[in-house]
Amino acid sequence: QVQLQESGPGLVRPSDTLSLSCSVSSYSITNGHYWAWVRQPPGKGLEWIGSITHGGDTYYNSSLTTRVTMSTDASQNQFSLRLSSVTDADTAIYYCARGGGAYTPFSIWGQGTMVTVSS
Amino acid sequence: IRMTQSPSSLSASIGDRVTITCRASEAFYNHLAWYQQKPGKAPKLLIYEASTLQSGVPSRFTGSGSGTDFTLTISSLQSEDSATYYCQQYYAYPLTFGGGTRVEIK
Numbered sequence: 001q002v003q004l005q006e007s008g009p010g011l012v013r014p015s016d017t018l019s020l021s022c023s024v025s026s027y028s029i030t031n032g033h034y035w036a037w038v039r040q041p042p043g044k045g046l047e048w049i050g051s052i053t054h055g056g057d058t059y060y061n062s063s064l065t066t067r068v069t070m071s072t073d074a075s076q077n078q079f080s081l082r083l084s085s086v087t088d089a090d091t092a093i094y095y096c097a098r099g100g101g102a103y104t105p106f107s108i109w110g111q112g113t114m115v116t117v118s119s
Numbered sequence: 120i121r122m123t124q125s126p127s128s129l130s131a132s133i134g135d136r137v138t139i140t141c142r143a144s145e146a147f148y149n150h151l152a153w154y155q156q157k158p159g160k161a162p163k164l165l166i167y168e169a170s171t172l173q174s175g176v177p178s179r180f181t182g183s184g185s186g187t188d189f190t191l192t193i194s195s196l197q198s199e200d201s202a203t204y205y206c207q208q209y210y211a212y213p214l215t216f217g218g219g220t221r222v223e224i225k
Binding site for chain 2: 036038045046047048051059061062063095099100101102103104105106107108109110111112
């Protein structure tokens with residue numbers, strides 16, 4: 001079965017860049033689907049960050065678009081998130097998911113990784 | 120598209136029928152999903168296209184609605200249904216979620 005696993009630093013300093021990767025198993029990301037990042041601040045709701053297609057087309061939340069970059073790495077079968085100039089408002093659990101295209105729900109989720117922004 | 124869920128929380132007994140409502144700020148065609156999230160876990164897709172049950176999800180969960188008003192119903196609440204439920208529209212970017220409904224067992 002398809003599984004997603006996030007990885008990356010759990011602590012990022014203010015003004016630095018947050019970098020996370022999502023490894024996909026039992027499915028090649030080049031075969032299709034959208035791939036997405038969703039975050040959840042502690043005790044709060046879900047926020048879509050952005051999505052990327054298997055072909056590399058990207059769609060970002062307008063509230064984050066100036067700071068977000070997503071990419072894919074077919075050789076590693078993973079996709080990545082970079083969020084620049086972080087503040088404590090970016091402290092959250094970050095989930096990667098399959099889906100997130102127009103007309104495509106988030107059907108499979110990673111377990112999530114907690115990222116804290118603090119000096 | 121802004122998604123507004125109600126209530127924000129509820130408490131019900133085992134066997135009760137539970138209804139959660141999600142209202143969109145503008146109408147769209149059925150590209151609505153419902154997710155269940157338990158503490159410390161990732162969200163899980165329950166229903167998509169407003170009323171299609173995801174594989175493996177118990178049939179006591181049903182979704183309905185169209186346009187701007189959507190509903191998630193649990194026909195007979197079970198202890199394992201204690202969770203927070205989110206609606207989400209995937210009709211247009213930016214993709215947006217409702218604020219969540221926390222369901223507790225009395």
